[in-house]
Amino acid sequence: MEPTTAPTKPTFSPAAQAEIKRLLTHYPEDRSKSALLPILHIAQAEFGGWVSPEVQDLVAETLGIKPIEVYEVSSFYTQYNLKPVGKHVLEICRTGPCMLRGSDELTAHLERITGAKVGGTSPDGTFTLKEVECLAACGFAPIVQVREKYYEQLDTPEAVDAMLSELKSLVHRPILPWEETGLPNSLKNY
Ligand code: FES
Numbered sequence: 099m100e101p102t103t104a105p106t107k108p109t110f111s112p113a114a115q116a117e118i119k120r121l122l123t124h125y126p127e128d129r130s131k132s133a134l135l136p137i138l139h140i141a142q143a144e145f146g147g148w149v150s151p152e153v154q155d156l157v158a159e160t161l162g163i164k165p166i167e168v169y170e171v172s173s174f175y176t177q178y179n180l181k182p183v184g185k186h187v188l189e190i191c192r193t194g195p196c197m198l199r200g201s202d203e204l205t206a207h208l209e210r211i212t213g214a215k216v217g218g219t220s221p222d223g224t225f226t227l228k229e230v231e232c233l234a235a236c237g238f239a240p241i242v243q244v245r246e247k248y249y250e251q252l253d254t255p256e257a258v259d260a261m262l263s264e265l266k267s268l269v270h271r272p273i274l275p276w277e278e279t280g281l282p283n284s285l286k287n288y
Contacts, residue, residue: 108145108150108152108153108156109156110140110141110144110156111144114140114144117140118137118140118160121136121137130161130162131161131163131167134157134161134163134167135171135175137157138154138168138171138172138178139177141153141154141157142178142179146183147179147182147183147184147187148178148181148183149172149178149179149180151165151169154168154169154172155168176189176228176230176231177189179226182219183219183226184214184223184224184226185223185224185225186225186244186265186268187225187228187244187245188208188225188226188227188228188242188244189228189229189230189233189242189243189244190204190208190228190229190241190242191231191232191233191235191243192230192231193231193232194232195232195236195239196232196233196236196240196241197240198239199239199240199253200240200253201239201240204240204253204258205227207258208225208227208242209227211259211262212224212225212227212262214226214227215227216228216229217229224265224266225262225265230243233248235248235250238250239253240252242261244261244265249261
């Protein structure tokens with residue numbers, strides 16, 4: 099029988115540790131749990147775009163909270179990926195206004211072009227497709243969110259193809275200070 103080796107426990111890089119330390123200065127010492135959401139984002143960026151149970155345990159350890167407190171949050175918000183994903187995660191809004199403006203056709207087109215099914219990843223590992231609820235930009239339906247950026251009015255094949263070629267040309271950059279990643283329609287974190 100082959101000897102089994104214990105999986106390596108994940109650890110944050112020095113850059114991520116420094117960013118987490120800086121983030122925690124924004125919260126009272128006895129309220130560090132409030133930094134859970136941004137630290138989960140850092141963890142997701144650090145560990146390949148998803149948060150495994152081991153990574154979530156690391157987040158819990160970092161914040162001095164119970165793992166279940168992290169699991170409850172990560173499984174609630176669709177922004178956190180709980181299984182491996184491709185280089186770009188496309189969150190397709192499927193709620194009423196986007197549906198009326200063609201989100202079903204948009205999804206079918208994306209599946210055809212990328213080779214990924216909703217909930218899965220393209221064979222080349224570039225795109226993961228997810229369906230999500232209202233992204234609060236109904237006036238610009240149909241919408242796809244990719245990290246911090248909204249791609250709006252994707253109601254023609256040309257608009258979708260332009261989005262995909264833009265994404266294919268992007269290279270993810272390392273973690274940025276949290277405040278610098280939040281601007282809508284920004285490409286800062288790529
Ligand atoms: S329904 Fe799609 S953004 Fe609101």
